Amino acid sequence: MSGNMTPKEIVAELDRYIIGQEEAKRAVAIALRNRWRRKNVPSELRDEILPKNIIMIGPTGVGKTEIARRLAKIDNAPFAKVEASKFTEVGYVGRDVESMVRDLVDLAVNSVKAEEREKVMARALELAEEKVLDALFPMKMEHRAGQTDGTPDVVVFEGSGQPASTREKIRKLLHEGKFDDRYIEIEVSEQGGPMPMIEIFSSSGVEDMGLNMREMLGNIFPQKKKKKRVKVPEAIEIMKNDEAQRLIDMDRVTKTAIERVEESGIIFLDEIDKIVGSETPHGPDVSREGVQRDLLPIVEGSTVNTKYGMLKTDHILFIAAGAFSSTKPSDLIPELQGRFPIRVELDSLGKEDFIRILREPYNALIKQYTEMLATEGVDLSFSDDAVSEIAEVAAVVNERTENIGARRLYTILETLLDELSFDAPDMRGKNIVIDAAYVKERLEDIIEDEDLTRYIL
Helix, strand or coil: CCCCCCHHHHHHHHHCCCCCCHHHHHHHHHHHHHHHHHHCCCHHHHCCCCCCCEEEECCCCCCHHHHHHHHHHHHCCCEEEEEHHHECCCCCCCECCCHHHHHHHHHHHHHHHHHHHHHHHHHHHHHHHHHHHHHHCCEEEECCCCCCCCCCCEEEECCCCCECCHHHHHHHHHHCCCCCCCEEEEEEECCCCCCCCCCCCCCCCHHHCCCCHHHHCCCCCCCCEEEEEEEHHHHHHHHHHHHHHHHCCHHHHHHHHHHHHHHHCEEEEECHHHHCCCCCCCCCCCCCHHHHHHHHHHHHCCEEEECCEEEECCCCEEEEEECCCCCCHHHCCHHHHHCCCEEEECCCCCHHHHHHHHHCCCCCHHHHHHHHHHCCCCEEEECHHHHHHHHHHHHHHHHHCCCCCCHHHHHHHHHHCHHHHHHHHHCCCCEEEECHHHHHHHHHHHHHCCCHHHCCC
16 A cells, blocks of 8 residues: 555445444554655654644444554555553563564565565575576586686586586576476474573563573574475475565665654554552452553554664654543643543444445455355355344343453354354355344244343353
8 A cells, every 4th residue: 555545535445344433543544644744844854743642432342443454554564463451560470561563564574574584585486496497407617627727517417428507407497397396305493393491581571581591591592404305396485485584685674664663663552541540459460450451552652672673663654543432531641641632432323234234344244254165166145135134133242241352253153154164165166145034043943031141142
C-alpha cells in the first residue's frame, strides 16, 4: 500500500475487512495520514509533532484488534499486539513493559531481513549453482608451458580435457533437471546444537537481557559442520539459503528496522482495562497501577535498549483497547489518560451486522468455508434465509450468555457445518445448499435450551 493514502482511501480499505465502526475507522485513518503530514513538515518542526494515541472502548469481538492490524498492513508498518495484563511492575517476576518494544524491533528486523533476502536471492542461486557444479565436476587449473606472469591459466574439467566453456553447457543441463537424481556431498551447519545451561537472575526477565547469548558464546562454542549426502535439488536449496544469509548486510537491516519502528511502528495494547487499579486498600497493586506507571514513560517517549541498539519510542503510535465493562477510561492514572487523547467507542454488534459480516468482507466467513470445502470438490452455498437465521442465533446467544461479538459466528458455523466438514471427502461432486430449515434443524436444541452453558456455543 502507498504511504500517502488519504483518510477516505484508508477507510475504504478498512471497509473491505471490517463492518461498521465508522468512528474508529475515521480516528485511525486520521492518525495514519498525520504520519504522512509529519514527514512533509519542515524538519525543525518534525520532531515536535507527536502521534495522537488512540484508546478504543467496546466489547470483545467488535473489531478493535482487526482495525489496528489492518491499519498496520495498509502502511506496511511494524506492528505488535500485546496484552497489558501480561505485564507486571518492575521488581516482580514477569514481563516488563519494555519487552513489547523489543518484540516490535525483532519483528521489524525479521521483516526487513526477509525483504533483503528477496533482493539477494538471485545472486545466492547463482553462487549455489557454482558450488553444485564444482561438486559434480571438479575443476583443475592447467598451466601452459612458457606462460608469463599475469596470463590466466586454462580451466578444464577433470577427466574431460575440455575448456571451461563447457561449464555453460553443463549448467544448462542442470537447469533442465538432468542431474536431479545425482547425489553430492556438501557441508552443512548443525542447527540447534545443545547450548550450555546458564542461569540468569534479572528483574527484567531473560528475554529482555538485550544480549544474544548464542552470538556472544559463538567463539567459545563454534558452530559444528557436518558432511551430508543429498540430491542435487536439495543441495542447491541448502546452499542458496546459506549464500543468501552471507549476502545480507545485517548492519543495514538493523539500521532500517530501527528507523521503521521509530517512524512508523504501531503497538496495540489490548485489555488495557485490566490494568485499572482495584479498590482493595491493602497490599501493593502489582499488575495494575504499577504497570500503568511503567507504561507511562514508553508512551510519553523514552529510549529503550534493545539487542539491536537504542530505540526512541517518541513517534510510535499506541492504540489501546479494552471493554471497560466494570471500569472506565477515567479510572486510568491521569498521566496515562493524557497520553491517549483520542477516544472512540465501538458499537455492539446485532443481527444486521452479523448478516453483513457473514457476506460482505473480502475474507467473509461464508466465503472461507465455501472455498475450503471446494478443495474437496464440494460446492457449498448458503441461502439468504440461512444467513439471516445464523445471524439471529448469534445475536440471541450473545444476549443470553457472554457477548463475544462476531467471534460467536465462528462457533456457530463450526457447529452447523461439523457433520458436513467430516463427510466432505466422501461427497466429491455434490452441490450442498444450506437453507434456514437446515440451520434450525442443526441448532434447534441450542436455540430452545435456556441453559446454553452446556454447549460449546
